[in-house]
Amino acid sequence: MGDPRAFLKVKRHKSKEAPAQERIKTWREFTIEPPPEELLSQASRCMDCGIPFCHQGCPLGNLIPEWNDLVYRGDMESAAARLLATNNFPEITGRICPAPCEASCVLNLDGEPVTIKDIERAIARSPRAHPKLAAIDITPTGRKVAIVGSGPAGLAAADELQKRGHAVTVFERDARIGGLLRYGIPDFKLEKWLIDDRVNELAARGVTFRTRVDVGSDVTKDDLFAYDAVLLATGSRVPRDLATPGRELVGVHYAMDFLSQQNDRVAGVSVPKDRELLATGKRVVVIGGGDTGSDCVGTSIRQGALSVMQLELMPRPSLTRMPENPWPEWPLVFRTSSSQEEGCERDFGVMTTGFVASADGHTLAGLSAVRAELRGGKITPQPGTDLSIPTELCLLCMGFTGPERGLPELLGLTLDARGNVPTDATGRTSVPKVFATGDASRGQSLVVWAIADGRRAAEGIHAALRGS
Secondary structure (H helix, E strand, O other): OOOOOHHHHOOOOOOEEOOHHHHOOOOOOOEEOOOHHHHHHHHOOOOOOOOOHHHHHOOOOOOHHHHHHHHHOOOHHHHHHHHHOOOOOHHHHHHHOOOHHHHHOHHHHHOOOOOHHHHHHHHOOOHHHOOOHHHOOOOOOOOEEEEEOOOHHHHHHHHHHHHOOOEEEEEOOOOOOOOHHHHOOOOOOOOOHHHHHHHHHHHHOOOEEEOOOOEOOOEOHHHHHOOOEEEEOOOOOOEOOOOOOOOOOEOEEEHHHHHHHHHHHHOOOOOOHHHOOOOEOOEEEEEOOOHHHHHHHHHHHHHOEOEEEEEEOOOOOOOOOOOOOOOOOOOOOOOOOHHHHOOOEEEEOEEEEEEEEOOOOOEEEEEEEEEEEEEOOEEEEEEEEEEEEEOOEEEEOOOEOOOOOOHHHHOOOOOOOOOOOOOOOOOEOOOOOEEEOOHHHHOOOOHHHHHHHHHHHHHHHHHHHHOO
């Protein structure tokens, strides 16, 4: 460790962001990367703890104290090697992961954790973080693996299996590779050339990508079972609905339909006029307070919404940790995202009770709601607190309920009570040849969990193919 007392002398400085009024005019990322000298200074704050609690926060088990010290010493190449030892896509996690590692940092006891996410993103820019084909010595095994789904779990598994010498084919129903990374996350948080670069690397190393392929119809069960192993990485794509009067009105839409359409526009893909979902000139209400809701807020503002309101069913979180939520757990506290900072009214403890039609009887003009309180673990509506909120576009961002039906049943898989595909510790399902990973087996979760699960499933498949 270079400077064991740096955490006492150097204050935490997060990377800066472009001003809100500037960044809402573009779909580009707006984080301003810190200069190298500041990055080294921030890395020096890492205490190299005897017990690195940052590992407890990171599902990938990233070797955070090691690469912090290497960055402090100016050895970005070695830092990249240590980062890639546990994380296949640090340029992605360094942008969209909420950084549970920072929440678990010992310095977060004083609210001043090491800027791990900034440092990780900077390491990912190193050429060493993008291994070339010639640098990877691979002996083919002659075994073939089919991966259904190209989100972070599927891509991480493809990377690991290819490194072990297996012939990997990734099937993707959509037109482009990336899953929710591609279609669900706005470009102002994750520019898509980052995905393209990794996909091109994998393709150059021999991974086969087949897009616009609907497994179950274009590719049959027999086609899949011709492979030595099958990995289901289809994600958790069934959105949670809001069964209230007026749900059928034009103007009430799922978040993913709205976000994926805008991502297509940014990519230069034309959207048919009769299917356009735009917030331009409309009063927008976003139902749901998570990351997807925040993405809808930022997208609506950039499209030129007249106003944006975000409603959350749960009560407003505390500004500080509660005693029942101690460090190093993830702090359940009030947060404001970059998109919310750009101009969004937020309200908590609001239960939507119905949607109101305009004079034509078909399009959305508003929603009705009521105040609600959390009592005894249940949300209880409060009499006499009725609300009427005008809106022409309402986006439902209430999470997902599991993988889409059809393919699991086709493969003969059992599902758990939540509709997910259960697996053992190696990722194996109830069908010996079939494995599952990521949100398809875990349920909706973070990108770091998806990558970690994909790596774990690849290890399980490799062990099974070796007969060990």
